[in-house]
Amino acid sequence: MQDLTDLYQSVILDHNRRPRNYSVLPTANRVGSGNNPMCGDQITVYVKLDGDRISDVSFQGSGCAISKASASLMTVNLKGKTIPEADAIYAGLHKMVTTGKVGEDDMSDLAALAGVYQFPARIKCATLGWHAALNAAKGDERPATTEKPGD
Amino acid sequence: MQDLTDLYQSVILDHNRRPRNYSVLPTANRVGSGNNPMCGDQITVYVKLDGDRISDVSFQGSGCAISKASASLMTVNLKGKTIPEADAIYAGLHKMVTTGKVGEDDMSDLAALAGVYQFPARIKCATLGWHAALNAAKGDERPATTEKPGD
Amino acid sequence: MNQAWKNIRADFPILDQQVNGKPLVYLDNAATSQKPQCVIDALTHFYQHVNANVHRGIHTLSMRATFAYEAARERSAKFLNAAESGEIVFTAGTTDSINLVANSWGDENLKKDDVILLTEMEHHSNLVPWQLLARRTGARLRFLPVVPGDTGLLDLAQLDKVLTSEVKIFAFTHVSNTLGVINPVTQLCARARAVGAISVVDAAQSAGHLPLDVQTMGCDFLAVSGHKMCGPTGVGLLYGRKVLLDAMPPYRGGGSMISNVDYFESKWAPAPQKFEAGTPNIADVIALARAMDYLDDLGREAIALHDEKLASLAYARLAAEIPGIRMLGPADHRSGVISFDLPGVHAHDVVTMADQEGVALRGGHHCNQPLMRKLGLSSTSRASFYLYNTEDEIARLVTTLQKIHGFFAG
Amino acid sequence: MNQAWKNIRADFPILDQQVNGKPLVYLDNAATSQKPQCVIDALTHFYQHVNANVHRGIHTLSMRATFAYEAARERSAKFLNAAESGEIVFTAGTTDSINLVANSWGDENLKKDDVILLTEMEHHSNLVPWQLLARRTGARLRFLPVVPGDTGLLDLAQLDKVLTSEVKIFAFTHVSNTLGVINPVTQLCARARAVGAISVVDAAQSAGHLPLDVQTMGCDFLAVSGHKMCGPTGVGLLYGRKVLLDAMPPYRGGGSMISNVDYFESKWAPAPQKFEAGTPNIADVIALARAMDYLDDLGREAIALHDEKLASLAYARLAAEIPGIRMLGPADHRSGVISFDLPGVHAHDVVTMADQEGVALRGGHHCNQPLMRKLGLSSTSRASFYLYNTEDEIARLVTTLQKIHGFFAG
Numbered sequence A, B: 001m002q003d004l005t006d007l008y009q010s011v012i013l014d015h016n017r018r019p020r021n022y023s024v025l026p027t028a029n030r031v032g033s034g035n036n037p038m039c040g041d042q043i044t045v046y047v048k049l050d051g052d053r054i055s056d057v058s059f060q061g062s063g064c065a066i067s068k069a070s071a072s073l074m075t076v077n078l079k080g081k082t083i084p085e086a087d088a089i090y091a092g093l094h095k096m097v098t099t100g101k102v103g104e105d106d107m108s109d110l111a112a113l114a115g116v117y118q119f120p121a122r123i124k125c126a127t128l129g130w131h132a133a134l135n136a137a138k139g140d141e142r143p144a145t146t147e148k149p150g151d
Numbered sequence C, D: 001m002n003q004a005w006k007n008i009r010a011d012f013p014i015l016d017q018q019v020n021g022k023p024l025v026y027l028d029n030a031a032t033s034q035k036p037q038c039v040i041d042a043l044t045h046f047y048q049h050v051n052a053n054v055h056r057g058i059h060t061l062s063m064r065a066t067f068a069y070e071a072a073r074e075r076s077a078k079f080l081n082a083a084e085s086g087e088i089v090f091t092a093g094t095t096d097s098i099n100l101v102a103n104s105w106g107d108e109n110l111k112k113d114d115v116i117l118l119t120e121m122e123h124h125s126n127l128v129p130w131q132l133l134a135r136r137t138g139a140r141l142r143f144l145p146v147v148p149g150d151t152g153l154l155d156l157a158q159l160d161k162v163l164t165s166e167v168k169i170f171a172f173t174h175v176s177n178t179l180g181v182i183n184p185v186t187q188l189c190a191r192a193r194a195v196g197a198i199s200v201v202d203a204a205q206s207a208g209h210l211p212l213d214v215q216t217m218g219c220d221f222l223a224v225s226g227h228k229m230c231g232p233t234g235v236g237l238l239y240g241r242k243v244l245l246d247a248m249p250p251y252r253g254g255g256s257m258i259s260n261v262d263y264f265e266s267k268w269a270p271a272p273q274k275f276e277a278g279t280p281n282i283a284d285v286i287a288l289a290r291a292m293d294y295l296d297d298l299g300r301e302a303i304a305l306h307d308e309k310l311a312s313l314a315y316a317r318l319a320a321e322i323p324g325i326r327m328l329g330p331a332d333h334r335s336g337v338i339s340f341d342l343p344g345v346h347a348h349d350v351v352t353m354a355d356q357e358g359v360a361l362r363g364g365h366h367c368n369q370p371l372m373r374k375l376g377l378s379s380t381s382r383a384s385f386y387l388y389n390t391e392d393e394i395a396r397l398v399t400t401l402q403k404i405h406g407f408f409a410g
């Protein structure tokens, strides 16, 4: 089962086992949620927004290793970023998991998600938490869902 | 187009061109109707019943040569018959058009319908008028329809 | 005509057979078309290599099936030039598609005394669902007449009178399955929109026959059957403008159309999934996309020209060569559907006799009973042409009808 | 085991392939079954030799198609031991069949405060249609619970309490698609009848797996999907007792379901035609009948034994050989569906990893969200067996799950 380590890199397994910022955020002024109806995965994201800066972010929920690790990595990577900066990071991630290409920017620990590209059914898992967080930060109250075609 | 004369025997062509008892029957005490929804054929049958005897019968409607000729033959064959006699004649006809076998009884002019057996889609045409007449004679007011499966 | 047209009959294995000892002449295309081998192969390939349930699965076969199924949605959007694939809902066919609109959009939006406008030439499938809707909601039906006579053209002069602001739905056929009339769909959709009505186009007879562009047409909904356009039976689609689909309640309940289910209530998935409850007709959807490829390789402009050329030729020859024949529908600018009446010979007798000559026709009311009554007929005989039909087959048709006429006249 | 079982895997061409470099082990049969070559051939044969529209046609191809289509109805009646073929309505599948009953029988017969009784283990397809019906009519939903714990058996001790005279419909699954539980359907139908409720049996997971006899079961309606019993996608059927079908209003409107149509109103054809609006899924209906032949050649008793043997073996081996595994459903007297939870490993990760080993499993809520919540789970992994699966494949499953456990534990 060697090829699985492409997908389940040690960074992923680590974030899955010990997800970072896995808690309710008492200071949050935005809450977002996401679900993957086909899998039953549910995620809640808590965002503290100062101006257009995500000064803090956390999450809770149930999901597979990929979605949990990706949401955990999301909190680590978005904390302290402005919304445009967060959008740019997500754009890089999205490109990576859909095309397999790592962008020019250094993706640092996010590169652990590059293997998702080879598992198209799991792309939704890798983006769910990010959708929920960005929607919340932008004040879109609708739950993020993975079911929009083409996503 | 020789084989067609199996179906369109001269008796049929004749009854189609000059249907017998093709009129409203003023003395009728029973009226029946029949339709073949798949074709749009419609038939109305007028019966004068005395006791259990069909003392007179006529029809009107639109339909193909087979249904028209068969209804016309029906009026000629059922006039004066009791209901049980009519049932027996119809049973012979039904057997003939579904199995191709002419019964022991002499089918006389009805034998012209024997060729219908080879054209299964037309069996319904050959029985519509008979259904309508027998239903009417027995006091069943529902329109006869050809759509009951297995008919 | 491009290369794909060469040897086109060889693409359809069913055509190469004898019926009653004569080579088959299949002229019942308005009822259902034949299928090219590539569509049959698409089914075989699916069941031999791909078959799995879609959406909920993440193993390899299920992913393959899901991608092929969703690719068929993209393909269908392209076929109709829909703005996005989310505007395509797969259904069981035109009848199912129209019932979907009547039940979902109709029940949600219609009130007592609202008007549903139809035309006098609608197929039962674009009439009965609206009758049922009218009964449920108290809405009223109204009909745009056809002009008196036998051309069967819509009486557009009456449009102003019937298309009033009370009209909430204007549903009409693109091409008549009985008369071969092609209706001015772009104009009708624009007029519907002008009074605030939604337009529902029955494209059963036009999809796969004419180029279709829902954005140019400006329709709100459009219903298609796969089996009439070289695809398999049991599959079709509904095009719906996204904003309308998004606002509509679901049609059937079940798996795959939900976003969350509790014992006592549920939330719906976004369109189009909201309308696709249960396991879809995966194999046939994928094969339908293959039929679209096939048709586009031939070119839909070319198909429309071919249909019209044959139908106009057949119309002219029958009118000239069959004594006493009554031709219905327009003489030209028409689709490949021809209807006619041989006075004194019932349509069923025509069809049975033609079948003895290997010529497959249809006779009856063509699911068009009220129009028939209006024309003073209970049935007609119908010949309908498609891409594999030839001028030689029209000659066979003419000879056959001459014989039939002779038999009954004699 | 009779001769037909020899070489059974060779009947299913799809099984002979590698997935991710390993021989495919297809254990996703509860989602959809694979198709034997004879069913694929039935489709090919239809499209290459028979294809025409049914009912309305009297030319040779149309007659052939009509007879084959109606013969499939007879075959289906025999398959279920229905009293007559008129009790078989062809639909798009189980979901469609249940929606038909909810819409037609339900809307006609339910009033405010009537009760629709379901069980806690229903598939969304046997839950959401009733939620929608309840919303339309003001009827209430009620649920027969499953017993606490993981066997998932129905709590029959509660039946008296929930199955009261207010209940008008009792709808339940014959076999659970998540837990493999086989419900005592004959008993449940009799209890429903005793309080004057109709019984609706969801047979999606039992048709083609267990012998079914609707007269012995005593059900009023029974819903079947073709694709789960070796038939094609997009087709299924509804069995309904004739007196009920006869009294029901139509479901969808359109061609073929009418006896007479006028512009403003119509009359319906008798059942079952009344419920089959539009061109039916002719080819797939005929191929489904072929699947019934195939299954009966093997023998449904034998299939049921085979399924149960594999499932019980798999249940026992997984429980014994995978550390910490949580097994759901009963240990035996069960269908071929096994669900389990590997603590600390999400079902999706299980499925993705198993797929790397060529083993096709399903992970998720299995369209069973409320039951999952009740069991305190958001998803499970599921292996489901059918007639072509083998004990060797169970060995592959066990080894694979051991590896997965090791990978995540390590």
Ligand SMILES: Cc1ncc(COP(=O)(O)O)c(C=O)c1O
Pocket (backbone or CB within 6 Å): C255, C277, C278, C279, C280, D030, D031, D093, D094, D095, D096, D123, D125, D126, D173, D175, D176, D177, D202, D204, D205, D225, D227, D367
């Ligand atoms: C128990 C049960 N009921 C209903 C269904 C729905 O069947 P279909 O999706 O074929 O309509 C399924 C399968 O998905 C099922 O397992």
Ligand SMILES: Cc1ncc(COP(=O)(O)O)c(C=O)c1O
Pocket (backbone or CB within 6 Å): C030, C031, C093, C094, C095, C096, C123, C125, C126, C173, C175, C176, C177, C202, C204, C205, C225, C227, C367, D255, D277, D278, D279, D280
């Ligand atoms: C104009 C028109 N509308 C609707 C239909 C119904 O299509 P289907 O039977 O495929 O649902 C047909 C074909 O029968 C048709 O010709």
